[in-house]
Every structure is written in structure tokens, then in C-alpha cells.
Amino acid sequence: MMDFIALDFETATHEKNSACELGICIVENGKIKETKSWLIKPPSFPYFNRHNVAVHGINPEDVQHAPTFDEVWYEVEKLIYGNLLIAHNAAFDAGVLRGCLDYYGFFKPNINYLCSIGIAKKAWKDLKSYGLRSLADHHQISFNHHRADADAEVCARISLLSFERLMITRNDEINDVFSKRIKIL
Template identity: 40%
Template sequence: MNFVAIDFETANNAQSSACALGLVKVESGVIVERREWLIKPTPFEMGFYQNKVHKIELMDLVEKPTFDEIWDELKPYLENQVVIAHNASFDFGVLNSVCLHYNIKPIKFTKMCSIALSRMAWHNERGYGLSTLVKSKLDNYSFNHHDALADAEACAQLVLKVLNVLSLSSIQEIQYYKSSRLQIKRSSREKTVKKVFEGIINEGLNNPFRKKEVVFTGTLEYFVRKEAEALVKRIGGFPAQFISSRTKYLVVGQYDVNRTKSSKIQKAEQLALEGYNVQIIGEKEFIEKMSLQN
């Protein structure tokens, strides 16, 4: 499979502040080219956190080209290509912002995220951060995390591993695989929702969420948030958007355990420490409690 892996580093909180870009080109499953650019960011300032992460000093960027000055060199690597990044929403967000800032005309390319691809190959990992996956999935591979080129190459190596694990060799095969899994997951989800609804219809008065305030956080696997809230309402519970002293259940969807806990989880934990009767449960436990009467 042919693709390009990229990684941006930013100088400050502005998405347009790209200060480094790493790019790795893969052809027929082999890395054939590596490119790296240091970029004079806009706005021209270095944030404390960003510097702490990637160690790039503002003085090292004074004489570097701005993004619009490298665009003609970069464009052929991206246009009409499959472009992959780890946590793609960040990198493509930076690309979009910096192009808007310099009035660069959009180009066509296929965007993919190596986190999403990794979730297809490896289920229920404790974390899907780049360093976590590289350590657990790539034997004897080490890299300088948050160096743009090193991260781009690690992303490329991880994607090649995913393709090997899943026996996929083209973008079309990936899209078909994703579509097939989505249909299976949707079918499972629909069966679960139907089961829960039928249980409520049969013996809703015994449901433990009845007359209780319930809050949801994170991405739910089996429900759209509104569906879950509708279930709570249907049995006489009270769905709420925010944690308060009245909250009895916080239902937590999927989230990366290596990332910072959501504000709702932190608030619920604090209330529990203060003696309030708030329970933090996962979505599967929510389903089991909803179906307790079956």
C-alpha cells in the first residue's frame, strides 16, 4: 500500500502555529523517503508547554521559512495521496488552519488516522497513544517521541504493522474492512438496545435508575447519547447534563485511560469523597442494571 505519514508540532496554542513537520513516504509497504521541515510559526511565540514537549526553541525558528514558503515543496507529497497521522484530528486541524491563514487553496487527499486503524487491529488496549502502541506492538523499535520526523516514521511503521496484522494491502480493502466491522457493530448495538427496551417494557418499575439522576460522559459504544437519556426517562429517571449533589449515577463510555479524566469524572469522584452517594459505572454495567429485571 502507498501512503504518506505526517506529524506536526506547534509552537503555541494557536492551531496555525506549525513549527515542525515530519513526513514519511511509503510505497508498496516500504519507506522510500523521509522529509522534515522546521517552520517559522504564526503567531511567532513559543508556549511553555509546547517547548517542554518538543524542545524546539523559538530562536531556532527565526530564520526558517514560513509555511507558505514550503508549500510548493510539500504539496506534491500530499495531493491525491493517502495521508495518515496519529490522532489525525490534531494534525489535519493544524494543516487546515495554517492553509487558511496563508490563503492556500485546498487540495484533495484521503485522510486516515492511525489510532482508528490501530483500534481495528487491537481491541481493548489500555491506551492508543503513539508511544504506548509502539512500545507494545513494534518489537525492539525505539524513537524520539515528539520529534516530528520520528513521530511520522513511528506512525508509518505502526500502520504497516496494522496492515500486516489485518492482511490488508490497499485503501479499498481498509474501507471495506471498516464498513464490514461497522455493520457488525451496528447489528450488535441494535440487538442490545432492543433487549434493553424490551426489558423496560416488561418490568420498568423495578429499574434501579427509576427516580434517580443519571449523567453520561465519554463515547458510548451501544447507544447514541440521546438514546441512553431516553431510556432513563422512559423508566422514570432523570437524565442530566452536569454532575451535581443530586447525581446518583455517572455512566462512563469509552475513553483513553492514559488521558486526563473528564471533568465529570473528577467532579463525581470529589463528591463521592465528600460523602455523596454517586456511583461511577461503565456502559456495560448500565445495560446490565437496565436489564436487571430480565
Template identity: 35%
Template sequence: MQNFAAIDFETANSKRSSVCSVGVVICRNGSIVEEIYEMIRPVPDYFSQACINVHGIRPRDVAAADLFPAVWSRIEPRISGLPLVAHNRAFDRSCLQNVFEAYDMIYPDYEFHCTLLAARRLHPELPNHRLNTLSRIYNIDLQHHQALSDARACASLALQIL
């Protein structure tokens, strides 16, 4: 796969609509050409301690951030026509679908590919197929659970295994 947008969301709480950050890495002709990182005021607008412990994002970090529709209006034109790729597409696709629903936006049924599923097929011998494990194996820099770093690692992995 040479042309795609790798995407990663972090959530504020257990609700998949509660995206509080997004990282997008756009690849064209097999190269990373653009990176996008945005903080988002989540819906519902509260943070669970469990999520803060994972990604370190706190309510004060998103207090001045835009709501999802404004953020997506800046991202969507830049990824138009590209398939999306995520590491664990089930999570990221459901975040996207749920936040679209929370704002009564029409979900355009994006084509989604998954580096997690591809890695499971390619490397059944591995004890797990987490992004941090695969990043070590493929020598990819990663600040795990930082949306842009996760999207960048996913893009690098996708360029090698999809």
C-alpha cells in the same frame, strides 16, 4: 495500506495554525521511500512554554526557517495523489487546515487515515493508544514529539495495522 504519506506536526502554541515543524514519511508499495523534515516559522509567531516542554523546539530554532507556504510548496509535489496518515488525525488534519486558512491557501481536502483510531479498534484491551505505547508494543523506534520520528513511527504502524 501500501501507498501513503504519514505526517506529523509540532505546534508552537495552542493555535493549531502554529506549526513549527513537520515530518513526512512517504511509503510506496509497502516500503518507506522518502523522509522529509522541515522547521517552520509559526503563525502566530510565539511559543508557549508548555509546547516547548513537549517538543523542545524554541524560537531560535525556527528564526531562519521558512514560512509554511514555502515549506508546503516543497512537500506537496512529493505527496501528490497519496492519502495522508496521522496518529490522531484530528490533530494533524486540523493543523493542516488551520495553517492553510492562516495563509489564505485553498485546502485540497486531503484523504486522511488514522492509526490511533485503527489501534483502538484492534487493541481495545490496551490502557491507552498513544504513539509511544504502540511503538513499544510493535517494537518501533521512537523519539516522541520529534515530528520526523513520530511520522516514521506512524508510517511503520500504518504498514502493520491499516
């Protein structure tokens, strides 16, 4: 069956280590099991770029008592270790994860990841846009865009719908179809 973790970061600044929210959606046996999120106090605290705040609505006050990335990583690592990660615009989220791991001096584990944009493009070849909002609208999925838990869950739902359309029912089939696109963190 299908097992993967959909992941999404929101950032406080343009810096890759500035995660201010992390959301994950755990998919087991082709079903969403759980969606979780953590507010994170970034290294730039209390500075948040106003453009980033305009996108996600997270302010310094929201994270002033939140843990730093190094304080949540051990819990997150247990959840994602050994799983395929999927993110919408995965290069961004993988870059933030790498940036945070580097900043705090953590070992970067070998994690396979895919981009749900590429998965959706393979499933629906004629859409005008493959942005998360556009794909959600196309599938009548409503959500609170640019909050990490909501984005991660929609990424998981879009990925599951894409896999269904592509008649992919097991992780080893994902590897067969996307082997050239699976990247390692």
C-alpha cells in the same frame, strides 16, 4: 500495494496555524521510502508557549531562520497530493494543516486521511493505550517522540503493522475496511 503518507505536526502555541515542524514519511509499495521534516517559523514567532516547548523541545531560536509554512507548502503539496494521509490523532494534524492553509490563503485540496489510532484499535483490540509512545513500546520501536519526522515514521510503521495484522495489502482494501472513517480535508 500500499501507498500513503504519514504526517505529523508540532506546534508553537495552541493556535492551529502555529506549525513549527512538519514531518512526513512516504510509504510506497508497503515500504518506507523516505522520511522528511521541515522546521517552520510560525506566525507567532518569536512567541512559543512554554508548554508546547516542554513537549517537543523546539525553541524560537531553532526556527528563526526557518521558512514559513507558505514557503514549504509547494514542496509538501507535491509529495502528498493524491495520496492517502495517515496521522496519529489525525483530527489534530488535519486541523493544523487546515489552520496553516487558511492563514496563508491557500486552497484546501481534497485529501483523504485516516487516524492511525483507529487503525491500531481495529488491529489490536485489547491494548491499554493507543498513544504513539505506547504503540511504539508495544512493538519495540524506539524513536525521538514529539519530533515530527520521528512521529511520522512511527505512525507509518504502526499503520503498516496494523494493515499486516488486518491482512490489508492494497489501498483499495483500506477503503473497503475504513470507508466510513476516511475523512476529507
